[in-house]
Amino acid sequence: GESVGLHLPTLSVQEGDNSIINCAYSNSASDYFIWYKQESGKGPQFIIDIRSNMDKRQGQRVTVLLNKTVKHLSLQIAATQPGDSAVYFCAELSGTYKYIFGTGTRLKVLA
Amino acid sequence: GAVVSQHPSWVICKSGTSVKIECRSLDFQATTMFWYRQFPKQSLMLMATSNEGSKATYEQGVEKDKFLINHASLTLSTLTVTSAHPEDSSFYICSAGQNSNQPQHFGDGTRLSIL
Numbered sequence: 001g002e003s004v005g006l007h008l009p010t011l012s013v014q015e016g017d018n019s020i021i022n023c024a025y026s027n028s029a030s031d032y033f034i035w036y037k038q039e040s041g042k043g044p045q046f047i048i049d050i051r052s053n054m055d056k057r058q059g060q061r062v063t064v065l066l067n068k069t070v071k072h073l074s075l076q077i078a079a080t081q082p083g084d085s086a087v088y089f090c091a092e093l094s095g096t097y098k099y100i101f102g103t104g105t106r107l108k109v110l111a
Numbered sequence: 112g113a114v115v116s117q118h119p120s121w122v123i124c125k126s127g128t129s130v131k132i133e134c135r136s137l138d139f140q141a142t143t144m145f146w147y148r149q150f151p152k153q154s155l156m157l158m159a160t161s162n163e164g165s166k167a168t169y170e171q172g173v174e175k176d177k178f179l180i181n182h183a184s185l186t187l188s189t190l191t192v193t194s195a196h197p198e199d200s201s202f203y204i205c206s207a208g209q210n211s212n213q214p215q216h217f218g219d220g221t222r223l224s225i226l
Contacts, residue, residue, distance in 0.1 A: 032212075034214050043115075043217035044217045046215075046216060049214050097160070097208075098145075098157065099145070100157075101154045102154065103154050104153075
């Protein structure tokens with residue numbers, strides 16, 4: 001089913017440190033996962049994706065890890081910058097063309 | 112890259128007014144688009160799947176007569192909030208993808224405020 005959060009958990013990270021944002025997904029049959037970044041007043045922006053036949057994928061400063069055994073997804077951001085401050089959502093694609101979004105995590109980068 | 116444009120970005124209107132929101136895929140064709148609603152500090156809730164040339168598929172609990180969706184072309188879907196009331200105030204976001212193997216790209220949302 002869909003996940004709707006009542007409030008957003010917050011992760012505060014010092015500028016320059018690495019950030020790790022976690023997500024638990026709901027459907028073991030999901031085969032495609034995406035991380036989105038949403039800044040205030042804007043729509044979600046694609047960051048990185050991963051398919052179920054992989055357990056790790058790297059982009060520029062970002063890495064996504066997938067653990068299918070425990071249905072867990074994580075986003076690692078290296079050398080976090082002030083511009084990384086936003087809300088991050090994971091999304092799973094389950095069979096059909098429909099995405100299910102996680103509850104989201106607010107990342108605050110401290111100067 | 113794939114670009115999705117949403118218009119208007121902000122609407123303020125009186126209760127009882129119908130409001131139309133447009134979602135356009137600017138550089139690709141989208142047979143399927145999606146409409147989401149987002150409350151403050153919450154995640155995106157899928158309202159409906161907009162299918163080009165056919166009826167939209169609504170999620171459970173979403174009133175199809177309240178939220179009219181039209182997907183008349185491969186680059187345009189519209190969401191009309193009919194007879195809007197204050198409880199319809201929200202952030203509405205659309206998305207589209209080139210195909211099911213590519214990520215969805217989102218518009219920048221429409222902030223709807225009903226007085």
